[in-house]
Amino acid sequence: xxxxxxxxxxxxxxxxxxxxxxxxxxxxxxxxxxxxxxxxxxxxxxxxxxxxxxxxxxxxxxxxxxxxxxxxx
Numbered sequence: 001x002x003x004x005x006x007x008x009x010x011x012x013x014x015x016x017x018x019x020x021x022x023x024x025x026x027x028x029x030x031x032x033x034x035x036x037x038x039x040x041x042x043x044x045x046x047x048x049x050x051x052x053x054x055x056x057x058x059x060x061x062x063x064x065x066x067x068x069x070x071x072x073x
Contacts, residue, residue, distance in 0.1 A: 005045050012038060 016035065023031055045053060064071050 005042060008045075009042055012042070 016038065020031065061071055
């Protein structure tokens with residue numbers, strides 16, 4: 001069984017669009033790298049076992065909490 005990431009992809013695309021609309025034109029090359037990374041990450045996630053995705057997400061949430069970063073609920 002592969003992961004269903006349609007909702008996650010939609011959320012990410014909406015966030016990327018919102019950021020792109022506010023982007024400094026001088027950062028186009030950097031933005032292209034971020035978009036490429038996100039596209040690759042979505043493809044990998046679509047082929048990854050759901051339990052591995054949950055494990056990775058949980059580890060990142062723990063790290064974010066320990067670092068004092070904002071955590072999406």
